[in-house]
Amino acid sequence: MTAQSVDVLVIGGGIHGAAVARDATGRGLKVMLAEKGDYASATSSASSKLIHGGLRYLEQLELALVRQSLAERAGLLQTAPHLVEPLRFLLPIYGWQKRPALLLHAGLALYDLLSIGDGLPPSGRLKPQEIAELPRVRRDNLNTVLHYHDCQADDARLVLAVLLDARARGADILSRREVTAITPLTNGYGIELDERGVKRQVDARFIVNAAGPFVAQVDAMSSVAPPPRPLRLIRGSHIVLNMPEPAQADAYTLQDKEDRVIFVLPWLDNRFLIVGTTETPQQDDPGSAACSAQEQAYLLDAYNRYFASSSGPATGTEVVWSFAGVRALQDHGERKPSRLTRRPALASVANGTGGFVTLYGGKLTTHRAFAEDVLDTLQDLGATMGGPWTKDVPLYGGGESRAALLSLVAQGPATLSRETRHRWAFTYGDQIERLYEKVLLEPGLAREIATGVTLAELVYSAEIEDAMSAQDFLLRRTKLRLLLDRQGRDAVADWFGKD
Secondary structure (H helix, E strand, O other): OOOEEEEEEEEOOOHHHHHHHHHHHHOOOOEEEEOOOOOOOOHHHOOOOEEOOOHHHHHHOOHHHHHHHHHHHHHHHHHOOOOEEEEEEEEEEEOOOOOOHHHHHHHHHHHHHHOOOOOOOOOEEOOHHHHHOOOOEOOOOEEEEEEEEEEEEOHHHHHHHHHHHHHHOOOEEEOOEEEEEEEEEOOEEEEEEEEOOEEEEEEEEEEEEOOHHHHHHHHOOOOOOOOOOOEEEEEEEEEEEEOOOOOOOOEEEEEOOOOOEEEEEEEOOOOEEEEEOOOEEOOOOHHHOOOOHHHHHHHHHHHHHHEOOOOOOOOHHHEEEEEEEEEEEEOOOOOOHHHOOOOOEEEEEEEOOEEEEEEEOOOOOOHHHHHHHHHHHHHHOOOOOOOOOOOOOOOOOOOOOHHHHHHHHHHOOOOOOHHHHHHHHHHHHHHHHHHHHHHHHOHHHHOEEEOOEEHHHHHHHHHOOOOOOHHHHHHHHOOHHHOOOHHHHHHHHHHOOOO
16 A cells, blocks of 8 residues: 655544644644544543633642643633633632631632633632522531632533644544554654554654553554653543532532542533542543442532532432543652642654654643644654644634624524524534525425434534544534433434444
């Protein structure tokens, strides 16, 4: 087979692989991305769905990481307004907690200082009357409730927005494209790919290993790879509950008995609550990560410690879904996973005029800045390219403000329900106009095969976003798995020809 040649082969279709592919393509490099499964099908769709500075990292004196995260948070509010929105967090302070209110208040003041100019409201303390109106919060030994702002995001669609932006700029992006062998060449590497059962050969001057918890397996494919770093694979699990009555609009940051934090987050237009996350060593295949019974019990216990319902404590029967992802963190010998740094790191090695770069750690929030570090490393290895360009540049679908998107909702075809138009606006952003155009040109595409699921959306998801299965569409392109009944999910599966 004649090998195709590229400047950079990126391995991994999560947030960091996507960000590197986008940045490199925009700098004039010929880029291919290989993702063995669906985009964002591992850790990048199993996060806490937050774009945040990392308030708890202040306690570890990670000031530079927090400042960078807050700057990136401000940027994403502007470049992906359809996917990232502000959210108020409440931090209840009880007498039994180890962190006193004064310390936390000081931390929030520093958080405000580091995020100055981003337009989000400052932190503060709720008034007694406001505390009295909070639903379900336990009052026993409650000293006060602090508040601050961070942002919530659709993590899987954020990855997709970065990938589609890279593709629009010329990158060769494809899912179900697995790297099966890496052979060092004089100036770079020869790579064997399995593209949905078809074997291909690709020569790449540079390889970027952004495989997350699978980085060690990818490095092991080549005899010329960066020296391995000690890793800890840490599983973060979440449970999803139906939103209790009355619904809550605020998120909560809770302190557990071990000084960790657990988030309770309203989700999907306040229909659900996400409770997470855990930090548990992942002993076996990261691809099999799932929320264990022990983790579910731990999260329910933490939730019930802070919230009381007239119907009694939340139990496992009320968990409507759970998910887990594995983070590959640098191991510096810390005993507690919560103490391991979230600061990303790189390892690299030259191979002739080419080279190999492996990524460790990283956060959803700082993906863009981390990609710039990767491109700096490629430049050090000899890659010729343009300069940084991604700061403040809208992502795919991110060209309209939230207010403008609401106007587009109102202007949409009457054959679509307002609820569907609203969901489209804050799923596809400015690309909603392409969907409207489909419906106007072919009115039959407005037909719903399930409540709120039109043929137009399914066709768009398959043709533009590479959705190949019901799972791709229901879990990652949308979150309709939680909103549709069994009959609706089956109808989507039938459209895709089953999973």
